[in-house]
Structure formats: C-alpha cells, structure tokens
Amino acid sequence: MNIKKRYFALIVVVAIFIGGFGTYFGVQLLSKFEILDNGAASSDQDLLLELADQQESIQENMGKMSKVVNAFTVIKENYVEDVEDKQLIEGAIQGMLGSLEDPYSSYMDQETMEQFNEQIESSFEGIGAEVSMVGGNVTIVAPIKDSPAEKAGLKPNDQVITVDGNSVEGLDLQEAVNKIRGEKGSKVSLEIRRPGVEELIELEITRDAIPLETVYVDTKEVDGKLIGILELTSFSENTASDFKKELTKLEEQGMDGLIIDVRGNPGGLLPTVEELLKMFVPKETPYLQIEDPTGKKSRYFSKLESPKDYPVVTLINEGSASASEILAVSLKEALNYEVVGTTSFGKGTVQQTVPMGDGSTIKLTRFKWLSPEGNWIHEKGVEPTVEQKMPDYYYANPIQIEDDPLSLDESDPSIENLQIMLDGLGYEVDRNDGYFDESTASAVKAFQTDNDLEATGQVDQNTAEVLQSELMEHIRNGEDDLQLEKALEIITK
Structure with a gap:
C-alpha cells in the first residue's frame, strides 16, 4: 500500500468514528428534549453545557483511537490476502459492541436495518419469532401469534443450535437472524435445545409473510357481565391507535371489565406502550421511570384526570418481554390491577438506534426502565399477582x-x-x-x-x-x- 492509500484508509476509519459519535450525541440531545417534555427539570443552558462536555469527550476519545488505526494499517499492509476497508471497519464496530456483552446492543448494516424497519412498520418475511442472545445462545423470546414459528411449536427460551445444519455458535445475534429469515415459501431447518429436554429438537419451518396486525379484540359474557379482551402481539407504530379505537368501542358497548393479554408479546416501541399507559394511569402517579447512563432517574406522568371505572386484569407469561413487562408492572404498581399468569421474560433496558451515516446503524442500550415504584425487573421478570400455569x-x-x-x-x-x-x-x-x-x-x-x-x-x-x-x-x-x-x-x- 502506498502512502496516499494508507492515509486514505486512516481517514476512512477516523471519519467513521467521528460520524458515529456526532450522530450519537445528536440522538442524545433529542432524547433530552423528549425527557423535558415529560416533566424532567433542566434548562437550555444545562443542555448546552452538557453538549460542550460531550464535544470535549470526542477529542479525548480520538486520542485513544491510535491503537485501532495502527491495527487497521498493519492488517491492510501485511495480511496475506487483500482485505476490504469495509470488512475491517465493520468488524471493529462489531468487536466493540461484542465486548459490551449486551445481547441488546448490536450493529446493523444497511440491509439488516431495512429488515429491522420492515419488522416495526408493516410486515416482513420469515418464521415470525422474536429472538435474543441469552448467555451466548440465540434464544427464542416468543413466537408471533399465528406465525410459522408458533405453528411449528417453537416456545419461549428455546435455544437455536443450528440453522440448515450449520452451527450458529460464534455468530452475533443479527447474523443468526439473517440465516433464519428468508423468502416466503422457502424452508429452514432448525435444531433446538429446549430447557429440560435432553435431546435436540429438529424443526422444519416454512417461512411466510408475517403481517404485523398487533391488536385482537374479543368479548366474553360471564354472569351477565360483558368482559372485553384486547390481545396485543407486539408494540409497533400503529398499536396504540388501534388499541384506543377498539377500547373505545368496548366502552361504548358498556363493558364491565377489561383483560389485556400480552402473553407471548416480545415488546417493541417504548413510545407505543407509553401511549397505552397514558390511557389508564392518572396524572398523580408516574407510569414509568427512566434511568440514564449517569444514574439520573426521570419519572413520566400522563395528563389523565382519573382511572377507568371498571376493573382491568393483565395476562402475562414467560414470553412477555420488554414493553409488555412495562405495561404489566405499571398497571400492577400504579393502579393495583391484578396480573395473572407466569413470571415474564425479564428485559429492563431501552435501546436507541444511532445512524452511522451510510445506511448502517448501531442499536445501543441507552437506558434502564424502572417500574413506577423504581423497581428494575431485568433478568428477573414481572411476577404475577395471581400465578396460573396452563395445562401440561x-x-x-x-x-x-x-x-x-x-x-x-x-x-x-x-x-x-x-x-x-x-x-x-x-x-x-x-x-x-x-x-x-x-x-x-x-x-x-x-x-x-x-x-x-x-x-x-x-x-x-x-x-x-x-x-x-x-x-x-x-x-x-x-x-x-x-x-x-x-x-x-x-x-x-
């Protein structure tokens, strides 16, 4: 490599990290204003001072990048085969995120980011299961309702060992997900390790289009009382508005009580579950707390004058995670509503996406979410007030x-x-x-x-x-x- 090419490589590496930090702090500043809108005490001057401190931190961090740049140069100039700049740069980012040992922080290239957006916004093609990295294992959080994964018998806490005969050991979560997903009509073979089962379970699943209809409504009449049942399969962009529409219809019918079913719901967007909680938790009580990286806690309140005049029960199980757990524990603590089922999954962190400027994105754990009383359920789950298992x-x-x-x-x-x-x-x-x-x-x-x-x-x-x-x-x-x-x-x- 000549001197010009070497300096170009150095510029590429440095530019990636400057671009990343710059966008990251832009997201940080936006999140500060979001917290301000919900009542946290601060000022414009405080924000400007904090941003100035962060810019100083950028300069300090750039001074520490020399080792990474040296490694980049050594590999480019001395490795036995040609290596693309992109491969090394993305490998460095993945390595940094991997060192965090956080299953919820990951790097998504442009293609993966497009798939991620599809999953949140409308529909996608695959087997229809939320997965996470737990203890280094690709683990099923919950299959989506009526998905190929559910029909094939996948269950929460199943561990994916192989995909089409190839081990997923050593892959990061997104790499494993990319192998499992595929076009509608194509088949994928999974070997599953299930807790309590000695032998691996082999499943062949035909992929399909996974629509993200997230709100299902039903009613039951018991002892002359009309009970509404709203099942939420995830928290996507339209979930809150659909929920409100169906809730209004049930109330107009004279509903005597409501059951909110988030069993098998792996979570989704934090603002969506906040909108739901604002429909139930009155303004005197926080519906949620958020703890930032400095340990500062902000409490979030609705503008609701009074609670509902009918009882509400939440259904949860081991496949209820993240936003589902926020909903359940908030209604439990803020309103003393009953929660029926089994202990939930236990995810108590919030991620933000940080664009890298080229279509790729870092999904980074930024906050802890806490219950209205300040409890952190991470890796513990929400315990039901009434434990009830399903038939064997x-x-x-x-x-x-x-x-x-x-x-x-x-x-x-x-x-x-x-x-x-x-x-x-x-x-x-x-x-x-x-x-x-x-x-x-x-x-x-x-x-x-x-x-x-x-x-x-x-x-x-x-x-x-x-x-x-x-x-x-x-x-x-x-x-x-x-x-x-x-x-x-x-x-x-």
Whole structure:
C-alpha cells in the first residue's frame, strides 16, 4: 500500500468514528428534549453545557483511537490476502459492541436495518419469532401469534443450535437472524435445545409473510357481565391507535371489565406502550421511570384526570418481554390491577438506534426502565399477582422419531410427551410416565382413525407430525385456557 492509500484508509476509519459519535450525541440531545417534555427539570443552558462536555469527550476519545488505526494499517499492509476497508471497519464496530456483552446492543448494516424497519412498520418475511442472545445462545423470546414459528411449536427460551445444519455458535445475534429469515415459501431447518429436554429438537419451518396486525379484540359474557379482551402481539407504530379505537368501542358497548393479554408479546416501541399507559394511569402517579447512563432517574406522568371505572386484569407469561413487562408492572404498581399468569421474560433496558451515516446503524442500550415504584425487573421478570400455569399439554415437546416407531411396552421420554398430548386432545390414557401401555396404544389407534391415518397403534414420524399439528391448532383455538379463565373469574368478582 502506498502512502496516499494508507492515509486514505486512516481517514476512512477516523471519519467513521467521528460520524458515529456526532450522530450519537445528536440522538442524545433529542432524547433530552423528549425527557423535558415529560416533566424532567433542566434548562437550555444545562443542555448546552452538557453538549460542550460531550464535544470535549470526542477529542479525548480520538486520542485513544491510535491503537485501532495502527491495527487497521498493519492488517491492510501485511495480511496475506487483500482485505476490504469495509470488512475491517465493520468488524471493529462489531468487536466493540461484542465486548459490551449486551445481547441488546448490536450493529446493523444497511440491509439488516431495512429488515429491522420492515419488522416495526408493516410486515416482513420469515418464521415470525422474536429472538435474543441469552448467555451466548440465540434464544427464542416468543413466537408471533399465528406465525410459522408458533405453528411449528417453537416456545419461549428455546435455544437455536443450528440453522440448515450449520452451527450458529460464534455468530452475533443479527447474523443468526439473517440465516433464519428468508423468502416466503422457502424452508429452514432448525435444531433446538429446549430447557429440560435432553435431546435436540429438529424443526422444519416454512417461512411466510408475517403481517404485523398487533391488536385482537374479543368479548366474553360471564354472569351477565360483558368482559372485553384486547390481545396485543407486539408494540409497533400503529398499536396504540388501534388499541384506543377498539377500547373505545368496548366502552361504548358498556363493558364491565377489561383483560389485556400480552402473553407471548416480545415488546417493541417504548413510545407505543407509553401511549397505552397514558390511557389508564392518572396524572398523580408516574407510569414509568427512566434511568440514564449517569444514574439520573426521570419519572413520566400522563395528563389523565382519573382511572377507568371498571376493573382491568393483565395476562402475562414467560414470553412477555420488554414493553409488555412495562405495561404489566405499571398497571400492577400504579393502579393495583391484578396480573395473572407466569413470571415474564425479564428485559429492563431501552435501546436507541444511532445512524452511522451510510445506511448502517448501531442499536445501543441507552437506558434502564424502572417500574413506577423504581423497581428494575431485568433478568428477573414481572411476577404475577395471581400465578396460573396452563395445562401440561401446552408445554409438551414435539415427538422426535429417529428410526423405529414408538410402540407397546417401550419406555422413553418421548412417550411421556405423547401421553400428555393425547390426554390434552381428549384421548384417554391411564398413565403419563413414559411407559407405552395398552391404554396408550388404544388412544393412538383412536387418534389415527379420527385423522385418516393407518390405525397401527404405533407412532411413526407421520403420526407424530399430525399429532403436533392437531395439538397446536387446539392451543391456538384457546382450548383449556386456564389463565384466561382465572382472569375472567377475578374480574367478574
């Protein structure tokens, strides 16, 4: 490399970092004004002084960049093969973010950023599951309602081990996501490690278009009372307005109580959940607190004069994360509303996107969110006020048939799953301890007959797949929803 090229490379590296810091502080300043709008005490002079301090910090940081620039130059001039500037620069950014050991901070190139925007704004193509990096493992937070991921049986806390036979170990989260996503109609094979299951679970999933309809409405009449049910599958740009529209309709019908269902909701946009909370939490009580990197806490208030005149219950489970948890814990603490279900996922941080100027973006953890009482639920989750699990078959694992079918007088963990699934579908079995007895064989034959399968009383791969499909349809139809039943019981009393 000649001197001109070397200096050009140095300019490229330095310009990337200057551009990044400049945009980053622009975002910081914008966030300060957003906090001001919600009542935090500050002044224009304070903001100007803070910005001046940050500009001094830029100069200090640039002095520390010499080691990075030297590494860039050494690699460019001495590596055995040609290396693109972009590869080294993006690798450096990814390396810095990786050193944070924060699964929610990541670098997104231009293509990935476009996909990220699609997922928030309208629809996208893929399997339909929110993922996170937990303990170095690509982990399912929650499958999206009615998505291929949900239909295939993916569950919260499943760990993705391989994609199409290739290990995801060593990949960052976005690289793994890019391998899982794909065009509608294409198939992807995943190996899953599920907590409590010894063997890996293999799933083949056909990708589809994932529409982001996020608000679903239903009503139940119990003891002469009309109960509204609003299910939120994520918090996207239109969720708050759609929620308000459906809530108004329910109130006009004379609703006697409301259930907000955020089970399996992986979260989304912070401003969206804030808009929802402003509809419920009156102005005397904060609906949320935000802690910035300096430890300064800002409390957020609505302008609402009084709370609703009907009871509200929130439904959560282990797949409820982030904005879902904000909603649940805020209604729980600010209004003493009941929360029914199981302990939620436990994500208590807020990310901001920082444009890099070339279409790429850094998604960086910037704040902690705290409950109205100042509690941080990160890695702990929101505990329900009324714990209620679902029936055992909701937690059953797909049956894996490797060689010979499951048959009479065998013992295997897969047979225990089989018995739980058959029982859940209404086929009587005498035991669910993993021993394939006569009652299990009879139940299998009855299931096979009802589903136009050869009634052998043995479970081959075809029977296992039909059984899984029927069970997922049973679950999606809301059969035996003990958590909803408990919420209805509470709200009508």
